[in-house]
Amino acid sequence: MKENTTKSRLLTPLLHALAWLLFIILPQIIINRYWGSNNYIAWGFYFNATMYGVIFYINYLWLVPKYYFKQQKTPYFILAALTVVVFYGISFYANQQIFHDPERERQIHEAFEKLIKDNVIQRPPMKQLQIYYFALIGVIVTGFSIGLRVIEKHADSEKRQKELEKEKLNSELAFLKNQVSPHFFFNTLNNIYSLIEINKTDAQDAVMKLSRLMRYLLYESEHGVTPLGHEINFMNHYIDLMRLRISTKVELKIDLPDNDYGLKIPPLLFIPFIENAFKHGISYREKSFIDISMKTENNSIIFLCRNSVAAQTAASSDENHSGIGLENVKKRLELLFPGKHELQISKTDNEFLVDLRIEVTTEE
Numbered sequence: 001m002k003e004n005t006t007k008s009r010l011l012t013p014l015l016h017a018l019a020w021l022l023f024i025i026l027p028q029i030i031i032n033r034y035w036g037s038n039n040y041i042a043w044g045f046y047f048n049a050t051m052y053g054v055i056f057y058i059n060y061l062w063l064v065p066k067y068y069f070k071q072q073k074t075p076y077f078i079l080a081a082l083t084v085v086v087f088y089g090i091s092f093y094a095n096q097q098i099f100h101d102p103e104r105e106r107q108i109h110e111a112f113e114k115l116i117k118d119n120v121i122q123r124p125p126m127k128q129l130q131i132y133y134f135a136l137i138g139v140i141v142t143g144f145s146i147g148l149r150v151i152e153k154h155a156d157s158e159k160r161q162k163e164l165e166k167e168k169l170n171s172e173l174a175f176l177k178n179q180v181s182p183h184f185f186f187n188t189l190n191n192i193y194s195l196i197e198i199n200k201t202d203a204q205d206a207v208m209k210l211s212r213l214m215r216y217l218l219y220e221s222e223h224g225v226t227p228l229g230h231e232i233n234f235m236n237h238y239i240d241l242m243r244l245r246i247s248t249k250v251e252l253k254i255d256l257p258d259n260d261y262g263l264k265i266p267p268l269l270f271i272p273f274i275e276n277a278f279k280h281g282i283s284y285r286e287k288s289f290i291d292i293s294m295k296t297e298n299n300s301i302i303f304l305c306r307n308s309v310a311a312q313t314a315a316s317s318d319e320n321h322s323g324i325g326l327e328n329v330k331k332r333l334e335l336l337f338p339g340k341h342e343l344q345i346s347k348t349d350n351e352f353l354v355d356l357r358i359e360v361t362t363e364e
Helices: 002-034 039-068 073-097 102-117 126-198 200-218 228-243 271-280 318-336
Strands: 250-255 288-297 300-308 341-347 351-359
Touching (some): 039 073, 039 126, 073 126, 126 200, 200 228, 228 250, 228 271, 228 288, 271 288, 271 300, 271 318, 271 351, 318 341
Parallel strands (some): 250 288
Antiparallel strands (some): 288 300, 300 351, 341 351
16 A cells, blocks of 8 residues: 555656656757757747746645635636746846847748748737747646646545545445454343353353354454355354354255355454344244255355244344344445445345345455
8 A cells, every 4th residue: 555655646747757768869860850959049949938837836835725715716817927928038038148149030031021021921029929929828737737637636636535445345244243243242142141051061062152253353354355165164163153153943054165264254254144043943832943054156145044043033123033143234235345345135934035145355
């Protein structure tokens, strides 16, 4: 990020330097080609070009940011016009006193006199033409400085907007993750509390697995992405923990890939669906089922989670059934995989189904 910012800051001065280098070399080639080593023409040209350059940078670095962009248009145009007038005066004085070539002016004067005598042209108003052309080029240079500044300001605004959107995304993801973790943690503690009175050995095993889960939550989930294999291990630990409290009436089918480390995903993306299935799909009085599967195809992940709807939750509303975890994972998917995921959640009186398909690219 810092490297990109440094390159961006160096790009503008490098482009300015390149433009000035071309501006110096090309006219010199033309002058040498048509006028030979005429120092008066060369130095006169470069002096006037320097005047235009100073006009440009006064506008570019000072007048446009300080006045034009701050909606002080009248002071800006007055100062811009005054700048052109001042530097025309400097240019006129230099051309008369420093770059004055009597022989060249005599030749030009004789050429014009001949054309006028032959009625080819009328006597041109030389001084007025000098003022006109200097003012015209000064206006063009001023307009170019405004245009370039406006383009740069627009590019900077877009860059800042993207940075703000990224910061907002990171803040929202952190907020959503912090909501998921305590929700999951408290549910798991309740499970262990129930196990203590039933089987202390299983309870101790559950505490060990919970410690592994918490280690993952505290360290792995702090990173933006994690290997899919790590997330699968986390899911397996959670499912093993939940197995300890379900009865034989629950049919549990798990089909997860074995250590698939080829893809990287945001952490804690699938656990809300699994947690929801155990929370709402288990019945202690009648047969129930939970069917969880995942497979990968190239850069795509296909995750399915089916569970029965327990009698005590069958009459619950969809919103209550989904819970905080499902709402959070929907938001995370929208933020992390815009246009690259498909989530279908369907519910009947007897079954709840989650069908999630994600296209994971190298950027994730």
